[in-house]
Amino acid sequence: MKVKNKKNVAKAISAIGKTHKIKRNKIKRLTEKKGKKKKISKKALIEVGLKNEKQKPKAKVQTTQPIINDNLIKLTNISYKGAPENTTPSLYKQQKKVDGDKTPTSFIQRMKDKLKGARFRYLNEQFYSSSSQEALLYFKKEPSAFKAYHNGYMQQVTQWPVKPLDVIIRQIKPILKKSNVNLPVVVADFGCGDAKLARAFPKVKIHSFDLVAVNQYVTAGDMAHTSLANGSVDIAVFCLSLMGTNLQSFIKEANRVLKTGGLMKIAEVESRFDNISTFADSLAKYGFEKIKVDQTIEMFVFMDFKKTQDISKTALKKKLPILELKPCIYKKR
Numbered sequence: 001m002k003v004k005n006k007k008n009v010a011k012a013i014s015a016i017g018k019t020h021k022i023k024r025n026k027i028k029r030l031t032e033k034k035g036k037k038k039k040i041s042k043k044a045l046i047e048v049g050l051k052n053e054k055q056k057p058k059a060k061v062q063t064t065q066p067i068i069n070d071n072l073i074k075l076t077n078i079s080y081k082g083a084p085e086n087t088t089p090s091l092y093k094q095q096k097k098v099d100g101d102k103t104p105t106s107f108i109q110r111m112k113d114k115l116k117g118a119r120f121r122y123l124n125e126q127f128y129s130s131s132s133q134e135a136l137l138y139f140k141k142e143p144s145a146f147k148a149y150h151n152g153y154m155q156q157v158t159q160w161p162v163k164p165l166d167v168i169i170r171q172i173k174p175i176l177k178k179s180n181v182n183l184p185v186v187v188a189d190f191g192c193g194d195a196k197l198a199r200a201f202p203k204v205k206i207h208s209f210d211l212v213a214v215n216q217y218v219t220a221g222d223m224a225h226t227s228l229a230n231g232s233v234d235i236a237v238f239c240l241s242l243m244g245t246n247l248q249s250f251i252k253e254a255n256r257v258l259k260t261g262g263l264m265k266i267a268e269v270e271s272r273f274d275n276i277s278t279f280a281d282s283l284a285k286y287g288f289e290k291i292k293v294d295q296t297i298e299m300f301v302f303m304d305f306k307k308t309q310d311i312s313k314t315a316l317k318k319k320l321p322i323l324e325l326k327p328c329i330y331k332k333r
């Protein structure tokens, strides 16, 4: 403060005096508390201005790293999809990396995944509780729903240590390798998904059926009624595809298209059966002799049957046993 005249000097001295008086009182209070002499803390001394606060060492020259904190990332990453214009590539890299777990972007992604999962589980349940005609009508009207189901299923499969279709591919590989122009082996893949089987053996005649064609290998339609000729198929495959409530119509169709002596392979989720033997035995009435029931792979059951009888003529006359399987429910993850 610049002191211009005597009056001002007097005022200034009195002001300083007052300040000192306040400080003295404060120290007195600090020292006389509870009648004990207390060591005055450094903080208190700094507070009353009797000690200077030590200058904190100057922060080191900062690199780009400490600039990035969680809040900043949240603020900067909410809307941008690429690197902001004024951001250096290395900083952008770091932001993306730190971004990893808990930014709004990944939260949104997680929510999207959850919704996708819920939609898949819903469609899957509908599949098991409707007839194939109903499912076909529904997916014709809502192709995006089929895509959602199919993608959801593919996502599930990636989490399985053993993929049933791979097991079947391995099992029939030796037969399919023998297929040639003179003696072609014909396969029908009922409920083929993305026709992995046909893609694995491009030289073999493999008919791939599914409700919706996700690629050019697939023939769209209800596998209960295919366009295949009677007795034209050597191997019929049902890999996790006995889904509709009318599953006996699929077995009847397999019986119609298979040659006598032809092979029917079924892979299913074990928990769908009340009694696996009863199910396998009841297929005898559908013209199939049980060859093998394999439960060595966890979660799944693999069954082989041989067509011994053509039931197309007798099916209407004979009462066929009802075939029932429980729905396969995928757990929420």
Ligand SMILES: C[S@@+](CC[C@H](N)C(=O)[O-])C[C@H]1O[C@@H](n2cnc3c(N)ncnc32)[C@H](O)[C@@H]1O
Pocket (backbone or CB within 6 Å): 132, 153, 164, 165, 190, 191, 192, 193, 194, 196, 209, 210, 211, 212, 221, 222, 223, 224, 238, 239, 240, 241, 242, 243, 244
């Ligand atoms: C669980 S996925 C299995 C796909 C493939 N078999 C695999 O193992 O990767 C079952 C498939 O059977 C199909 N499917 C179920 N019922 C069908 C029907 N009546 N006609 C044609 N395809 C059907 C579904 O659309 C689905 O793609």
